[in-house]
Amino acid sequence: MATNQEDVKLLGPLGSPFVCRVNIALKLKGIECEFVEEDLRNKSELLLKYNPVYKKVPVFVHNENPISESLVILEYIDQTWKQNPILSSDPYQRSLARFWSKFIDDKIVAASFKSAFTIDEKEREKNIEESSEGLQVLENELRDKFFGGEEIGFVDIAAVFIAFWIPLVQDVSGLQLFTAEKFPKLYKWSKEFVDHPVVKKSLPPREPLFALYKGRYQSLFNASK
Structure with missing residues (x-):
């Protein structure tokens, strides 16, 4: 401590x-x-x-x-701090966790955010496609309750954007990017993850963030008219 x-x-x-x-x-x-x-x-x-x-x-x-x-x-x-490890002690498993966490940042975070907050239609479609492909790859990779197995690990924490922020962006924009129908395993994981007591205490309040994003979204598209 x-x-x-x-x-x-x-x-x-x-x-x-x-x-x-x-x-x-x-x-x-x-x-x-x-x-x-x-x-x-x-x-x-x-x-x-x-x-x-x-x-x-x-x-x-x-x-x-x-x-x-x-x-x-x-x-x-x-x-x-060695208690409650979030990375495996096995070098190969640690390298995999680093790989998938970087994959989330490179292929999903920016593209999914731009999917909602991009005016140009072609650019938006490109970002929707990229983020959907990334989510599908993760869907195929998820084999346990969490990416870390039965307990939350490094990749789960890295993927908090998918579990909390993508649904928020969807609600703001009306996009159906991340749904139970498209990604059943990943969607179930997201619900388990945000309901975890530690994660729930760590997430920001949803309503102020929703209002902030909604304001940005409306300003962006009103300015383009």
Whole structure:
């Protein structure tokens, strides 16, 4: 356990899926953390101090040592606090977890978000196709209750965007990108995952996030008329 709240800080906006990943890992490990809410339109001096290169969130700070990039942070947390491991001790299984987590970021996160928030129809269709193909690959890969087996692991945490943010984006845009009919195993996984007590406590409040995205969506498409 961290000795006190000053030892561990997490900087970022509450509504970020990448910040949420770190929150889930910390709660699974039972690590107390000081959360520093960031407004990305007006980045704090603290954020610029701890991540001067990319100036992005999340930034995780342990004993004044800053770490950036959510997947890198997850590995650091797992290696630093050994209880409730989220990565396998087997090198091959660890490499697979890294591969699938990067796949989620490269093939699903950006494309599914752009599917809803892109005006150009051809571009939107391209993103829908890319994200659907990525979701199908994950559907075929899922063999247990969670990607980590019977317990939540590294890939499950990386996939929080699919479980929580894609349904939110769907509700905002009316897209039917991720449904039980198209992806039955992955959809069932998503329900189990967001209902997990630790995950449920780590997710941001849905309604303010929905209102924020809805406002962006309406502004985008109203401006294009």
